[in-house]
Amino acid sequence: MKLIPQLKQEHVEIMRSFASIKEGVVGGKVGDADLIKELRELKNTLVAHLDLEDKMLYSALAKSETVEAKELGEKYSVEMLGISKIALTFFEKYMSDAIADLLKSAEFRKELDGVISAVTKRVEAEETILYPVYEKCCEVSI
């Protein structure tokens, strides 16, 4: 059971969910129930993903004997807190509103774009920088 492939798979799921939500909102094709469901699933996935990263990835990096890995872990962990806060605030803010209002809301779209942009950058950074460092210094076969 390897951590990085699972995290990468979850990245794919997260990005696909964001894309689906955005397409549904922009195209106006998505129904109320589907959008709420997708938002909820995305939130759950994101929370679980962040939790897994926090507990397994960052903790492993923090225990690393390599200073470089330790520092990188700390840096990404802090950054992750900021991104998590933005994302979870977004979910908290909009999941309770009526979909019809959400779809009309320019603010929702703007904030969705912001979250997607932040998450995308973060995912790319993790997959290109963080995960290779983890695989090098800390990966253990479970």
Next chain:
Amino acid sequence: MKNFWFVVIAIFLFGFVSSAIGSESLSSSASDSITQRAFDISKQIEIYLSSNSDMTLEDLKNSEEFGDIAVQTVGYTGYTYLIVKETGILEFHPDSDIRGGSYNNFKNEFPVIWNIIDSTVESEPCEDSSGFYEWRDLENNIREKYTYHHCIEAQTADRYTFFIGASTYLDEYDEVVSGNDYLFYILGVSILIIFVLLFVLLFNFWKGGGENASSGEVASGKISHKFMVILGIIFIIIFIIGSLIVYFQNQVLENQAATNINEVQKDFADLEESSIRTLSAALEVVLQDDEMKQVYLEKDRKKLFDYGQPLFQNLKDKYDITHFYFIETSGVNFVRLHNEKVFGDKINRITFLEAKETGAIASGIELGKTAYALRVVSPYYDNGELIGYVELGQEINQFLDIIRGEENKELSVLVKKNFLDEESWSEYSENNGIRNNWNDLDGYVIIDATSEEVLPCFSSENVNLILNDANFIDYSNLDSETFACGGFPLIDASGKKSGVVFSLNDVTEQYEAMGKIRMVIFSILTIFSMILIFIGLYVARKISRPIVELNLAAEKIGKKNFKTRVNIRTGDELEVLGHTFNETARVLDGMDKEHKQLEKAKTEFLSITSHELRSPMTPMQAQLQMLAGEYYGKLNVKQKNSLDIVARNTKRLDSIIVDFLEISRIEAARLKFRFAKGDPAKCVRNIASEMVGLMPEKKIKITTKIGKLPVIEYDSDRLGQVLRNLANNAVKFSKAGDKVSIAASLKGSFILFSVTDQGIGISAEDQIRLFEPFYQAEQTIYREHQGTGLGLAIVRGIVESQNGKVWIESKKDVGTTFYFTLPLKPVRNIRPIKLLFSKKEGIDKKIKNLFSEVLGPMGTQEFAGFEQKKQLNKKSLISYIENLVKKGIVTEENGEVFKAGILGIFGRGEMKK
């Protein structure tokens, strides 16, 4: 239809009327011939009586020679007879029972004929009589006869006068027309049969055609075509009949012309015969004249000429005798009573030579230097000693005038120029008022004619035809008149055909009448045709319009447009059919709605279930990761083993749920694509690299073969997903040390990808169903490799969502290649792809349709056979088709179509044995 029968009846009436007109016309011609015969024989009798003025009635009754003249044939069975006007006794008759009987006695016995004769018997002075009457022949058939009675001007020495009767059956003169009548009756019966057949055909078509028509015929609108074809056939038949009628009318006219010419020829022969009799009778008078003989013996040419002139003039005036010769025994012409100045020339004519040779009377027509003449030559004896020859002659232009009579016919005699001397002829023609010139014609000259006209039919070609016994030649126009032009050969005393007699019958009226009849026929046919076309169009439209409407509606239904309805208001079975169709469409519409609802419910169920199942999976796996990573504390070996089992099964469960989610997305057209510009080669290399680490124990060699690919807009994740799935399978089903090759190349407007392994291969049957969800190609292997059974279905869904195609080529124990295509332009408007329904049913249906298409109704049975034997695989079907072509049951062309259809369904890959 009333018009139709009207025209049919009109055509029949026309045929019979035309036939009757033809018969009538020729009846008239036959009666004229009989009349002419009476006149001719009367003339002979008059000459005889004139020459034998001392003979009493009793003498004549005892004279065999007179008997032969008085009783002659008329037609084939008729005859002439003589009745003494003063006594009413039939003194000369072929039947000895009747001969000598009284007219009054026979009148009671045969009132029909004797009523006709009455007017002649009772007339004073004597008047001719004639009439038609019916007579029972020897075979007991009633036939029409004609009789003519002519008063003879001459009388016997005891002052009795005669009238001659000539009678016979009319049909003896119109055999040809009778033949035509027969043809008309055959034609009439044929027309009747054809129309009865057509009527039956139409009736059956009308009554049962609709029931028998297959859906294919209805679909292509062939009913109206068939109807129009039938109308077309009727149209053609009517035109053929019309043309035949015109043709036979023409034949009647031509036969009439031929008959006329035959009559002229017969008249000519009769005249020749009677003239010979006349000349012989006159010659007998000369030979009996002892005084003239004494004068001749004196050898005084002048005296003989003077002595003979009164007799010659008398004969010339009364009997048109134009030549009178006394010829010496040496053949030298002693005296020409008709031309005092010419004598001393040597006579070499056939008639003279014959008389000289036989010592008896010789006669015949002979061409002189300028004209034809009938000549009779007799040896001249004195007390049994030959003293010379006497010759009497008559120019045949008199014949022409007699034959011409008052009828609308003209006669011309043509002779080859080389038989004549131009100078002599020109002199003769000038002296005799002949208006034709030597150069009127090429090769021939008109030596005698009743008219000066030179018709176009007087050609060398036609002369040759006549010399070969063709009597009717053609119609010839002169100014506004039309002549039936024909003729007969003129046979001279030597038996040679030295010239021809052209007979020109003025048929202007008949010809014009025939033209009018043609106009009437074709006008009627044209009008009828137009009516037929309008009726045909109307009926065809009325029949086919609702069928076409039904067909179009059925086509729409076939395209799942179940809202389609028809509006047929014909008030017949078609309207009932329309109602039934609408009702069926309504039911189908309801079923379609239900089906769609079920589909939607299924998709939603799948989607919701999958989502609901999928949602907890990420946290579960995260927790398992944490447990396994001993985040929550150290684990002993048993705990680790247990956790490992849970993790592996969770992973598998997650895979299944993810696959279900993908299936549900594909079916709902909600599969997400993230298109970005990039090089697909990179994706291929990544997957190949990824596969290297998969099942390292097998030591599978992964190779790539990538052609020059363009940078395109595509979803690298999806492409990777497809390639990964196929490559995964390839690795899984390969043996240790095998090779797996991933290839990509540009093919026109798409990129062709392939993944090839050296595995066990896939059977033809499995290939068809391999892309179905949960289809397990090889149960044991499937179980061994723990697949979800959805991978290839998802591959198909992804590829087809981008308008690509995926197929397989496999050979047992050699390996398998999966191909798929990716269009260069991405498809953003995703369509739903049905994956969960069995594809086999669709394939079977396609094969069945193909069987029906190529083999017709037989195809359904053949397909059922294959289905029953479970042989619906590519190999069996291709082999079957090749066998059909080999046996000639299917043409090579159709065989190729059939084969291409099968390969289109199964793919063109090699077949599993």
